[in-house]
Amino acid sequence: MNAAVDTGLSAALARPVDPRPIKLACRNVWKVFGPDAVDWIGTRDGRASSADLAEAGLVGAVRHVDLEIRQGEIFIIMGLSGSGKSTLVRCMSRLIEPTFGTVEFEGKDLLKVSDAELIELRRHRMGMVFQNFALLPHLNVLENIAFPLSIQGIDRAKREARAREVIELVGLRGREHFYPRELSGGQQQRVGIARSLATKPEVWFLDEPFSALDPLIRREMQDELLRLQGVLHKTIAFITHDFDEAIRLADRIAIMKDGEVIQTGTPEELVVNPATDYVAEFTRDVQRAKVISARSLMRPCAGGEHGGVVAPEARIASFSAGIVAAGKPFAVVNGTGKPIGEVTPQAVIDLLAGIDGRGARP
Amino acid sequence: MTIATDLGARPSRPLPFWPMVWAAALAAVMVLALLGDRFPALIDYPAAAVVPLTDWVSAIMAWLKANITWLTRSITAILGVPLDFALSLFAKNFKIGAGPEAIVLPRLSWVGIVVAAFLAGRAFGGWKLGALVGGCFLYIALFGKWTSAMLTLGLISIAVPFCIVTGLLIGIWAWRKPWAEKLIVSPSLDLMQTIPTFAYLIPMLILFGNSPVSAMIATAIFAMPPMVRATMLGLSRVPSEIGDFSEMAGCTARQKLWRVLLPSARPTLMVGVNQVIMLALNMVIIASMIGAGGLGYDVLLALRALKVGEAMEAGLAIVALAIALDRLSQAMARRQARGHVHGDAEAGPFWKRYPNLSLALVVLAATTIAGLFIPAFADVPKAITMTTAPAWKAGVSWITINLFDVIEAVRVALILYVLNPVRAFCEGFPWLGAVFLLGLAAFQLGGARLAILVAALTAYCAVTGLWEKTMATVYLVGISAFISCLIGIPIGLWASRSDRVEKIVTPIIDTLQVLPSFCFIIPVVMLFRVGDVTAMIATVAFAVVPAIRYTNHGLRQVPPALMEAAVVSGCTKRQTFFRVQLPLALPEIMLGINQTILMALSMIIICAMIGTRDLGQEVFIALSKADAGRGIVAGLAIAFIGIIADRLFGAWTAKARGKLG
Numbered sequence A: 001m002n003a004a005v006d007t008g009l010s011a012a013l014a015r016p017v018d019p020r021p022i023k024l025a026c027r028n029v030w031k032v033f034g035p036d037a038v039d040w041i042g043t044r045d046g047r048a049s050s051a052d053l054a055e056a057g058l059v060g061a062v063r064h065v066d067l068e069i070r071q072g073e074i075f076i077i078m079g080l081s082g083s084g085k086s087t088l089v090r091c092m093s094r095l096i097e098p099t100f101g102t103v104e105f106e107g108k109d110l111l112k113v114s115d116a117e118l119i120e121l122r123r124h125r126m127g128m129v130f131q132n133f134a135l136l137p138h139l140n141v142l143e144n145i146a147f148p149l150s151i152q153g154i155d156r157a158k159r160e161a162r163a164r165e166v167i168e169l170v171g172l173r174g175r176e177h178f179y180p181r182e183l184s185g186g187q188q189q190r191v192g193i194a195r196s197l198a199t200k201p202e203v204w205f206l207d208e209p210f211s212a213l214d215p216l217i218r219r220e221m222q223d224e225l226l227r228l229q230g231v232l233h234k235t236i237a238f239i240t241h242d243f244d245e246a247i248r249l250a251d252r253i254a255i256m257k258d259g260e261v262i263q264t265g266t267p268e269e270l271v272v273n274p275a276t277d278y279v280a281e282f283t284r285d286v287q288r289a290k291v292i293s294a295r296s297l298m299r300p301c302a303g304g305e306h307g308g309v310v311a312p313e314a315r316i317a318s319f320s321a322g323i324v325a326a327g328k329p330f331a332v333v334n335g336t337g338k339p340i341g342e343v344t345p346q347a348v349i350d351l352l353a354g355i356d357g358r359g360a361r362p
Numbered sequence B: 001m002t003i004a005t006d007l008g009a010r011p012s013r014p015l016p017f018w019p020m021v022w023a024a025a026l027a028a029v030m031v032l033a034l035l036g037d038r039f040p041a042l043i044d045y046p047a048a049a050v051v052p053l054t055d056w057v058s059a060i061m062a063w064l065k066a067n068i069t070w071l072t073r074s075i076t077a078i079l080g081v082p083l084d085f086a087l088s089l090f091a092k093n094f095k096i097g098a099g100p101e102a103i104v105l106p107r108l109s110w111v112g113i114v115v116a117a118f119l120a121g122r123a124f125g126g127w128k129l130g131a132l133v134g135g136c137f138l139y140i141a142l143f144g145k146w147t148s149a150m151l152t153l154g155l156i157s158i159a160v161p162f163c164i165v166t167g168l169l170i171g172i173w174a175w176r177k178p179w180a181e182k183l184i185v186s187p188s189l190d191l192m193q194t195i196p197t198f199a200y201l202i203p204m205l206i207l208f209g210n211s212p213v214s215a216m217i218a219t220a221i222f223a224m225p226p227m228v229r230a231t232m233l234g235l236s237r238v239p240s241e242i243g244d245f246s247e248m249a250g251c252t253a254r255q256k257l258w259r260v261l262l263p264s265a266r267p268t269l270m271v272g273v274n275q276v277i278m279l280a281l282n283m284v285i286i287a288s289m290i291g292a293g294g295l296g297y298d299v300l301l302a303l304r305a306l307k308v309g310e311a312m313e314a315g316l317a318i319v320a321l322a323i324a325l326d327r328l329s330q331a332m333a334r335r336q337a338r339g340h341v342h343g344d345a346e347a348g349p350f351w352k353r354y355p356n357l358s359l360a361l362v363v364l365a366a367t368t369i370a371g372l373f374i375p376a377f378a379d380v381p382k383a384i385t386m387t388t389a390p391a392w393k394a395g396v397s398w399i400t401i402n403l404f405d406v407i408e409a410v411r412v413a414l415i416l417y418v419l420n421p422v423r424a425f426c427e428g429f430p431w432l433g434a435v436f437l438l439g440l441a442a443f444q445l446g447g448a449r450l451a452i453l454v455a456a457l458t459a460y461c462a463v464t465g466l467w468e469k470t471m472a473t474v475y476l477v478g479i480s481a482f483i484s485c486l487i488g489i490p491i492g493l494w495a496s497r498s499d500r501v502e503k504i505v506t507p508i509i510d511t512l513q514v515l516p517s518f519c520f521i522i523p524v525v526m527l528f529r530v531g532d533v534t535a536m537i538a539t540v541a542f543a544v545v546p547a548i549r550y551t552n553h554g555l556r557q558v559p560p561a562l563m564e565a566a567v568v569s570g571c572t573k574r575q576t577f578f579r580v581q582l583p584l585a586l587p588e589i590m591l592g593i594n595q596t597i598l599m600a601l602s603m604i605i606i607c608a609m610i611g612t613r614d615l616g617q618e619v620f621i622a623l624s625k626a627d628a629g630r631g632i633v634a635g636l637a638i639a640f641i642g643i644i645a646d647r648l649f650g651a652w653t654a655k656a657r658g659k660l661g
Ligand SMILES: Nc1ncnc2c1ncn2[C@@H]1O[C@H](COP(=O)(O)OP(=O)(O)OP(=O)(O)O)[C@@H](O)[C@H]1O
Pocket: A033, A034, A059, A060, A061, A079, A080, A081, A082, A083, A084, A085, A086, A087, A088, A241
């Protein structure tokens, strides 16, 4: 279901296989709420339709989810409210036990590790940021940020030094001694982010971190996140219900509906090639020029003169003004400088005007 | 459950089912009453069939007393150490050694304590609170009640921390283990909060003797329930994200609880602490009967000797202490709820971080040492103390001389036309009829399980041979609660419609609420002497508070949008009130009535001290004779009256809420 739909385009879209190792994976993960859910799904060996669930009076919050998140990737999970995003991420971090399936952390089954190991993993290798910040009201900014270190028994001087480092990183200097209720929402979430970074985690879970913020601050925080990721290269699982946010941040996006992942792919794949009407509906109001790359708009070279060159990954929006002004096709060249196709001004204009034939919505 | 709710949901049945049932039931009870002439066992439970529960309980207590003396002795010894220390520190001076060459270290200087009280008030609530709290302590000193008040305070200062720690632990346990909460903690709390204060004293008296330690244990047990409840509530209110955070940060279970959840629940916990302090004060006063000493003992002595002036003086000192402790602990709770604010001196030496505390410690030490050389610092000098007792006495004499006729007329009229008829009716009510009617009401409101509970509890009162006394209690509680509502609900209504009235009423009921129940008796006794009338008036004054408060609050919390909608759709003011506001506020008002009944019950029992003839008297006599069986069995009967009223009202309120959706 979530594989790219096989059209003539898939060859053009195909990118080199991602060489980065898989950091976190879900294999047929289920979370079913209700009495005796574990037995129920166990006897079915992880196969059940929504009709089966309804008949048994169970709630399938997450259903046969398969995901692989690669190291250093920003992986976005999106879907409408109630689609099971939080439940999925809570399964991945084992805040709740999945009803069925396995969650692998660096190839190791996370559901089999002991409590002590889990605590160690969380102390050093995982971090989480929450929608409503979850700051401790009785601690000030510095103490909140140092808290995860303090419970590891790290001494005061050391943990405060580290806390000051991350305070610097998220731009909160001068507020060390403020208490959470004295900060604005954006500042509070900076504290939340700083706190989750204090332990230098490798995997970073963010559950709608910016949903409680107003739009301007939200944009600012998204930029901040990208800036941080440019420095830190974490493996990120990020939840949102805002597709624009997803597109701005994502390497890849998984779209969820009623507990199922219905498509996983880059923003471009989702826009160009929605697997279902539901996905198409989601991507409908996206500014396509910002998502679609030269690679997916190019056609074989017609042999005419070129007004410029672009890389296959370049977003259309980045050269649309130039190509329209030049009035000539641009060559698409690969790493070695060899042209692999061209993009015509007309194709760009069509795309900008929304009369692009490819990946057309119904 | 099902029948009642089904019928409630479909009121337009052709045959009005419940009215018919009730008519039949009342007719049956009437027949029962008429047959009573021939078969007296129908009215009064036959003495021959009384279950000798009293003897059994006495036997158990006697066995306990004989077999666990080692335990009670060691508990007394252990708890006696901190208690002695506190009492010496506040009131009695330390005596090391014995005989004439004993070294005496002084208690804390009264000047120091007054200043410390002022500083504490200032630290938590600014100059105004500082002046109020300091003023209350100064009042106590100047009016010659210092040592008594400090004895009381010393007992509280040990009982309260004990209560808080134990309450916290029990609350945590109940929160962790839902089965424990459901099966053990919640039922125990319900029972503990309805058992009359006197009944706590009896087993303590028997097990631990007449001493401050047994008073302290009784106080600690009595004052614990709010802390347990606050802990459970506070923990369950911590946002789930904060719990998740602590797991993701890698907290162990212990770290999660102590470093994340409990600190986050602090505002709610502080509200519990405030309630614990006030209940402890209330109980310490009453526990003066088993050796607590202090202000309560002064009142008790004065009341026994009918010295109204002295009683009034001691009572006012209790009021001052109550107001000081309440305002101070409330200010602390409020500060927690408001949240922390960063200060300039976040880091730095101790005295910079806690300037008020440091100053208070310095002043306490300095004045106490000064007291060694200057007697005026050690004891309140006689020259500056005053007494108001003669003034009170003169006032009462004047009233009794000049207004005797009026007061007497009121008293007699109340007795003749209100109290006696109701009493006669209640005492003549057939016990079987009461079991049946209450059970029926419970069935209609809450289903079969509630019906069985209510019927069984009612039957208990009869089967133990206490039926007449039970009805005597019910009659006094009923009348008092009724009058309280008659006064309280209109005042609450008035307050809800006028901000000015609310502003006047709120501080008054706040103050009434913190006063220990003892205090209400004193002024009434001065005017009406002892007896049922006095008990009734004191009870009304005590129990009127929730009726006012809940009515006001219930009416005010109806969303303005709903009332506007009513006005827009053309309702007159009257209609808006009766059709919209009142129905929406009704559950809350009923909750207030429920509280009023429970408070009236607890007060009526204390009024046994001034000569009522009911279950309270039964417990009171048992207390004076150290008769455990009699006291506990009667105490349970009182608790059951409370539980029956509470459950019936609770079911009724729940139903009303359900209808509102
Ligand atoms: N403890 C629970 N018991 C029963 N059902 C639950 C429980 N927790 C979640 N659900 C159900 O699982 C579904 C998914 O919930 P989840 O919180 O994961 O949604 P979400 O995508 O995060 O939504 P939102 O955007 O509102 O946060 C919902 O239908 C919810 O009602």
